[in-house]
């Protein structure tokens with residue numbers, strides 16, 4: 211059986227990366243109803259993920275009693291030391307969530323790293339219940355990895371003998387190749403490979419040089435650490451070699467306005483896009499002042515005079531997000547250019563996504579929309595009012611005549627954030 215090629219998954223930023231990793235972890239846990247082993251990593255990359263796992267949204271969905279937590283490498287310093295990898299994971303989420311007996315640290319109170327390696331190898335073999343790994347029965351459900359600036363993974367440094375060891379599960383590494391320069395203890399490549407999924411998290415502009423080398427296929431431990439089954443490289447825009455230096459910080463818009471006539475799919479696409487990017491989605495209708503809501507409820511159409519305060523309220527929310535560095539996706543029909551001018555407010559980092567579709571197709575969807583009644587005349591008036599965005603508004607235009615995921619893919623492609631295979 212050949213080792214499958216890694217899948218490259220691009221996300222917007224480190225927050226989206228943590229969410230994507232947490233969702234994958236939940237999916238892996240859900241796929242296995244028995245006792246599960248997860249191999250954590252040290253370094254700074256997984257910290258946001260660990261903290262996310264301790265939040266209610268994730269914590270409540272993890273069956274803690276049957277999940278066991280191991281670590282791929284340890285710095286040979288006492289537990290509690292700020293450099294100690296398992297201490298970081300413990301304080302970020304394990305101590306608050308996991309039964310103590312399910313936390314499996316590499317011992318660092320032994321005489322030397324080699325001693326610690328032997329003890330951990332024993333612990334892993336006991337847990338696995340065999341002396342030899344069987345590719346059909348992976349040791350770990352998920353192995354998390356970061357990539358060091360020299361292309362190391364766990365504590366397997368390029369050119370160091372530990373990266374070539376195949377007859378041991380765990381090795382002592384006397385000297386590190388990069389900071390922190392303390393001895394290490396590391397799982398070996400065949401043991402890291404014994405999992406359903408290896409998940410790399412590679413985010414931030416400082417990772418771009420090494421990621422460029424990794425994606426070029428250089429012979430580095432990062433390119434040799436592959437699951438027997440599935441390897442995923444999660445990278446963000448800042449780390450991505452294809453994004454220019456300028457774009458890494460400012461290439462992605464801060465806000466996206468999903469526009470189009472009623473029934474074109476603004477809520478559906480906006481929500482799905484928000485999930486893929488890890489951005490907040492808001493329905494523009496929720497910004498109507500009470501007077502507008504009362505008028506609409508009474509069945510009276512809104513005039514433009516009614517609409518200005520509403521559009522200004524949405525613009526104010528966008529301004530607030532821009533000031534706080536938050537991303538937002540807002541669904542708003544924004545049929546006229548004058549409306550969009552208020553929303554965009556001359557900001558280049560606020561972009562319009564125009565959902566383009568025929569009267570016939572959208573009318574047909576409206577007829578089938580559950581729980582909604584939309585008189586045909588209203589849709590006709592929407593099309594009559596529609597001023598499709600012109601080139602000077604730099605819209606991202608997508609046809610709605612496609613499945614939701616394909617439309618979202620099309621938008622991500624235009625934003626240079628795509629999901630594909632390496």
Ligand SMILES: Nc1ncnc2c1ncn2[C@@H]1O[C@H](COP(=O)(O)OP(=O)(O)O)[C@@H](O)[C@H]1O
Pocket residue numbers: 470471472473474475476477478479541575576578579580610611612613614617
């Ligand atoms: N790409 C699509 N393919 C099939 N049905 C869709 C698609 N996008 C939206 N829909 C359906 O069309 C209807 C209108 O979508 P909705 O998101 O509510 O539109 P809007 O928010 O623009 O009024 C819903 O029933 C939705 O499930």
Ligand SMILES: O=C(O)[C@H](O)[C@@H](O)[C@H](O)[C@H](O)COP(=O)(O)O
Pocket residue numbers: 251252253254255256282283284285295355356357358359362363364365
């Ligand atoms: O003990 C360690 O240092 C890690 O396990 C190591 O392999 C780490 O994952 C990479 O060095 C990336 O580190 P950052 O996430 O801090 O960049």
